[in-house]
Structure formats: C-alpha cells, structure tokens
Amino acid sequence: MTDTKQLGAEGQDGLGxxxxxxxxxxxxxxxGRIGADAAADVVQETYIRAAxxxxADIRHPKAFLLRIALNLLTDSHRQDALQRRHQVAAPPPVSEAAVQFDAALxxxxxxxxxxxxxxxxxxxRFGGMTYPEIARTLEISEQTVKWRMARALEYCASRLDL
Structure with missing residues (x-):
C-alpha cells in the first residue's frame, strides 16, 4: 500500500x-538555470509534487509551481553537496612504470x-627496529640515532625533491 492518494476525475482534469x-x-x-533536459525532469517532478x-486551493498557480520547482532544485543541490562532502577523493592511478622509477630512485x-x-x-625503515634497539645494535646513544636519522631524512628529501 502506498501513501499517495488517487486523484479523482476532477483532480486529474484540474492537474491536466x-x-x-x-x-x-x-x-x-x-x-536558463539548469538546461533543457534537467528542466523537463524538474517540470515533471513539480507536477508530481503538485498533484x-x-x-481550487491554488490562488497563484505560477508562484505555486515555481516555488515547488525551486524547492526541488534546492533539495537537489543540498543532496549533491552532501554527497561531495562525504566522498573520499580517490588518488590518481599510478602506473607500474612510475612505481618502478620511484623504487629505483x-x-x-x-x-x-x-x-x-x-x-x-x-x-x-626496512628492519623495523626502534631507536633504542638501533642504539644497542650499533653501540651508540639513542640521541645519536635520532640525530643520524634526522640527517638521513634530510638527505632523502633533498635528493628526492620533497
């Protein structure tokens, strides 16, 4: 069962x-606002909403229909904005050649x-060791490990144009 009510012959004639x-x-x-195809769809939806x-209750039919149509456009814009807000931008596809070049570099x-x-x-980075573990392995202080790591990252950034 639907919530829509059936129009009688009088209602259908009036709507027609x-x-x-x-x-x-x-x-x-x-x-002028949305293009011919979209306008035709909104006109149809407007009459569905007006049914x-x-x-007899509609005193100013143009204002009534235009208000329904503008409300439909507003709803559509809100829906589009909501979808855009919730979409996660997909990263651009990376080619295999680009991945290989980056790995070689x-x-x-x-x-x-x-x-x-x-x-x-x-x-x-490749051994997965923590700074204290590296310090013990290389028999240097943890502070030295941090200093060398900072210099290594600076070196990479300067060579890779980061």
Missing part, C-alpha cells in the same frame, strides 16, 4: 489543465647516502 497551461512557461523559466493539492638515494646515516635509516 494546470499542466497544459503552465508546463511550457515553467520549462522556459528553468531552462495532491486541490486546484629511492634505492639509488639510499645507496649514495653517507654510511653512518644509511645504517640507521635502513635498520629503522
């Missing part, structure tokens, strides 16, 4: 008359890094 009389006018008003109202950068920085960098 209203449509024939004002649909071309409403379509022209909307075309439950009694024709990173490998070359690490290979050319001064050995003191490289050891700390590799143990941290």
């Amino acid at each position: 008359r209203l449509y024939r009389q004002y649909a071309p006018w409403l379509g022209r008003r909307l075309r 439950p109202y009694a024709l 990173l490998t070359e950068t690490i290979r050319d890094m001064p050995p003191l920085y490289r050891k700390v960098f590799v143990l941290s």
Whole structure:
C-alpha cells in the first residue's frame, strides 16, 4: 500500500489543465538555470509534487509551481553537496612504470647516502627496529640515532625533491 492518494476525475482534469497551461512557461523559466533536459525532469517532478493539492486551493498557480520547482532544485543541490562532502577523493592511478622509477630512485638515494646515516635509516625503515634497539645494535646513544636519522631524512628529501 502506498501513501499517495488517487486523484479523482476532477483532480486529474484540474492537474491536466494546470499542466497544459503552465508546463511550457515553467520549462522556459528553468531552462536558463539548469538546461533543457534537467528542466523537463524538474517540470515533471513539480507536477508530481503538485498533484495532491486541490486546484481550487491554488490562488497563484505560477508562484505555486515555481516555488515547488525551486524547492526541488534546492533539495537537489543540498543532496549533491552532501554527497561531495562525504566522498573520499580517490588518488590518481599510478602506473607500474612510475612505481618502478620511484623504487629505483629511492634505492639509488639510499645507496649514495653517507654510511653512518644509511645504517640507521635502513635498520629503522626496512628492519623495523626502534631507536633504542638501533642504539644497542650499533653501540651508540639513542640521541645519536635520532640525530643520524634526522640527517638521513634530510638527505632523502633533498635528493628526492620533497
């Protein structure tokens, strides 16, 4: 069962008359704002929304129909804005060649890094070791590990244009 009520013969005649009389006018008003195809859809939806109202209760049909159409446009814009807000921008696709180039560039950068920085960098980033573990392994202070790691990151950033 639906919530919509069936129009009697009188209501259908009144709505048909209203449509024939004002649909071309409403379509022209909307075309300038949203284009011909979208305007035709909004005109149709406007009359669907106007169907439950009694024709005798509508004093200013143009204002009534235009208000319904503008409300439909407002609802549509709100819906679009809500969807855009909740969409996560997909990162641009990365080609296999770009990935291989980046990997080769990173490998070359690490290979050319001064050995003191490289050891700390590799143990941290590729070995998964913490700074205290690196300090124990290399028999240096944790502060030295932090200093060397900072220099290694600066070196990478300067070579990779980051």
